[in-house]
Amino acid sequence: MTSTVGLTAARLRSYCRDVELPARRSGPLGRAADEIMRYGAFVGSVIERHKRLERAMLLAREQIAVRERAGESVVSGTTIIADSLTGSRGRFARSWHAPPGGLWGTLVVVNTLLPPSFRLLPMVAGIACCEAVRDYCPAATVRWINDVLIGGRKVGGFLCESFIGEGSGEEFCLIGFGINVNNESFPEELRDDATSLSLAAGTAVDLSEFGCRFLAALTFNIGLLYYHEDHVLGQRIDAGAAHPLLLRWRELSDSLGRSVVYGFDVISRPQYRAVVTGIDNEGGLCLTLTDGSRIVEHSGEIRYLM
Amino acid sequence: MSNEIDFDEILAKYRSDPYNYIQVRAPHTGVINYRVDKGQAVDAPSGEWQHIPGTTLFEITREKNRKPLCSPITGIVSELKAELEGCFVEAGEKLMTIRYPLKKKDIIENILKEVLYLFRAPEKAKYFFALDVQSRIDKKGARSVIIKPGDEILTMSLMKRDTPVYYAGEEGVIHSVYFEPGISVDQGEPLIGVCGADKVPLIQKVITRVKAEWDNI
Numbered sequence: 316m317t318s319t320v321g322l323t324a325a326r327l328r329s330y331c332r333d334v335e336l337p338a339r340r341s342g343p344l345g346r347a348a349d350e351i352m353r354y355g356a357f358v359g360s361v362i363e364r365h366k367r368l369e370r371a372m373l374l375a376r377e378q379i380a381v382r383e384r385a386g387e388s389v390v391s392g393t394t395i396i397a398d399s400l401t402g403s404r405g406r407f408a409r410s411w412h413a414p415p416g417g418l419w420g421t422l423v424v425v426n427t428l429l430p431p432s433f434r435l436l437p438m439v440a441g442i443a444c445c446e447a448v449r450d451y452c453p454a455a456t457v458r459w460i461n462d463v464l465i466g467g468r469k470v471g472g473f474l475c476e477s478f479i480g481e482g483s484g485e486e487f488c489l490i491g492f493g494i495n496v497n498n499e500s501f502p503e504e505l506r507d508d509a510t511s512l513s514l515a516a517g518t519a520v521d522l523s524e525f526g527c528r529f530l531a532a533l534t535f536n537i538g539l540l541y542y543h544e545d546h547v548l549g550q551r552i553d554a555g556a557a558h559p560l561l562l563r564w565r566e567l568s569d570s571l572g573r574s575v576v577y578g579f580d581v582i583s584r585p586q587y588r589a590v591v592t593g594i595d596n597e598g599g600l601c602l603t604l605t606d607g608s609r610i611v612e613h614s615g616e617i618r619y620l621m
Numbered sequence: 622m623s624n625e626i627d628f629d630e631i632l633a634k635y636r637s638d639p640y641n642y643i644q645v646r647a648p649h650t651g652v653i654n655y656r657v658d659k660g661q662a663v664d665a666p667s668g669e670w671q672h673i674p675g676t677t678l679f680e681i682t683r684e685k686n687r688k689p690l691c692s693p694i695t696g697i698v699s700e701l702k703a704e705l706e707g708c709f710v711e712a713g714e715k716l717m718t719i720r721y722p723l724k725k726k727d728i729i730e731n732i733l734k735e736v737l738y739l740f741r742a743p744e745k746a747k748y749f750f751a752l753d754v755q756s757r758i759d760k761k762g763a764r765s766v767i768i769k770p771g772d773e774i775l776t777m778s779l780m781k782r783d784t785p786v787y788y789a790g791e792e793g794v795i796h797s798v799y800f801e802p803g804i805s806v807d808q809g810e811p812l813i814g815v816c817g818a819d820k821v822p823l824i825q826k827v828i829t830r831v832k833a834e835w836d837n838i
Contacts, residue, residue: 406783437781460781477784488782555684579747579778579803586803587670598780610672614747614778615803 321523355538696721
């Protein structure tokens, strides 16, 4: 139950077909869910499981390089999962505690999206995680850009890095994910800011089942990027209309209306305080400062003040 | 970069016209409505985070979407294509010129930008030095850090996606850093200025000479 041994590509495909697709068909996009799921079907097409790794992101980079030297290409959607990570880190080299019990890994996505869609990929990770967590704990929310919180404490975090293949010049987006599922103890420095799904739900969670739900939600939401792009280019959707992914993000987020401190690296170098007034059509965070002036930020991070 | 710089020629150029000129162009197609006149003074963005917009120069309307465009600099509108008022223009159409006086620091920077190799921002984003480069800068200072083509020197951060930026240019030391971590850099703007290690004394000579000469102008 606390292992990912049951998380396989075959199980994910079954889950997507039997559970995720019917659920999405009953959502606001209706029968379009079929096409969307097909677009995202590459997610988890290969799932590699490891007992222990230093960092899944490092292994993904190595695999891309090794494959390219052999004149091959890593399969887009390859997902590398480890039961524990010994050298995991967050942004700005912050440490990330990744003991057994959590869902730790990296998803390799070959970038075939146009820039306006590609820039939303980090938001997809937060949306998919929040959707999966809400199946167990409806109180989960997303904090801009993609932190997933329960009761103000972080349950899931993502590190997205672009990587250019040396041989092919192909651009990969490596989506590193760390989700506290059944791990319940945290180092002293994280104790006040972190929680896990099992702590919030009050019971242990089947890790493979959760992994399936998360990857299935990624399948749908990454598929939505492709679907929307195709329909805008084909002029079947008004390009000026809000992206459905951003509408979903707004539904899941508790950032809107909050007083926050913003910083490019908000932990070591907080920059200013403001109130979140919205997100723009590119995913940028709209902030109003105390003097009434407004700023839109497209990178950096926030922490809630109350 | 030549080892010989004709200081007299360079300084004469700045003496005869101690201004810089910014061409303001339409960012996309649309109908133009000016909000300034020729000769009018305009202000740059202000505030601690440069969050208070500068003077509105014009509005451009496309498909009922009206967008104000503001001055990026404090100066004077020295030229304005008044005949375009109310007209539909193409992206890139020149609309006006803003002139602003150069300070000693601007002149040094302008000269350095002519003699340094400028590595420019590939996208509008926020940038920071790669961890390895930053630790070398912290230990020895930027002007002791030698970089060569292919080195991962910067990280570009956009929507919490970090992209390594590899240096493509001549090998040399990082002489000038034009960005601040946490502040957005527009696409094409210089991030760093690089010169060969043997050229550093020459660069220092440029700076010293301009500092001395400009006081007399």
